[in-house]
Amino acid sequence: MFDSPITSVKRETFIRTTPERVWKALTDPAERNRWETRQSSIDLRIDGKVELDYGWGVDYVGTIVEMEENARLVLKDESDDLTIWTLQAVEEGTVVVLEYTGLWAGALGFMTAEDMGFGTEQFLHNMKTMLENAQDNRDTYWTSWIGVNHHTLLTDTQKGTIIIKVIPGTPAEGILQEEDIILRVNDSDVEAFSDLERVVTMSKPGQPLTVTILRAGEEQQYTLHTVPFREKKAAS
Structure with missing residues (x-):
């Protein structure tokens, strides 16, 4: 059933706003705290440190390894796993894609990957509702x-x-x-x-x-x- 490990978890959403507005929500700590994190610190440069506290006992520390303003942001954690944000301008808005790389094997690994995917869906939805309607849903998560x-x-x-x-x-x-x-x-x-x-x-x-x-x-x-x-x- 689990012959091959999972090496990527990817989710996406469409937001009725510009890539510039999404980029600000992603890279400005105060803006990011409005839809995702409880506290965040972002040194927005190559090799800059990113620290994210999501609440629920979950946090993240990584380093920026690739950056194209308003289009792409790649972070690497201490395990060399990547978090890849891609923003694509389309008619009437922006497609936001979030991908994690890693190695998830066996039943527990499959569950962990599914849990990451579910959490990503929740936060991408919250990003969408905040940017489109100023609605924060995190108190229901x-x-x-x-x-x-x-x-x-x-x-x-x-x-x-x-x-x-x-x-x-x-x-x-x-x-x-x-x-x-x-x-x-x-x-x-x-x-x-x-x-x-x-x-x-x-x-x-x-x-x-x-x-x-x-x-x-x-x-x-x-x-x-x-x-x-x-x-x-x-x-x-």
Whole structure:
């Protein structure tokens, strides 16, 4: 199933504004804090240092290795992995492409790559809504979880996302199991990693979720209550 490692994660969006406006949102620390980071420091030159604090316990430190104003920005981290931003002017706006290079192998690596892709989608969407409508959605991101690691099921016969680990002390413990295939959450079909993450992580803590799974060939349904993101459930 995982014969070849993943070496690139790429996402893109269209924004109804100019490349110059996108570039400013990307390279001006105060502007970047409006749509992505909680705190940022950007030395905008070749070999300049970039430090980004996203919140949720996630940060990034890299060095600028390539830069073309209003068009391309490439960062390299301490592992020599690249973060590549490309801006392309099109009719009525700009296509923004974000690509990460790296090496993600096995089930856990595949899940990590999917998680990066999902996070990228969230932040690119926020960049779009901020630049088009001055709307910041981050207070709805990663508010809750149920405590499962999972990845998109890689078969031609069944869609869903398969659990590879249940985190002890979370709502999923004792209810969901490794190798359960999640088919639906409430009334939303789950066909891929992001389908589950979007519903769960944007739910309010304490919200009940009806999770439909496939276990040993049989559909089963459970109700779980979310808890704040990365926290454990309260002791009963």
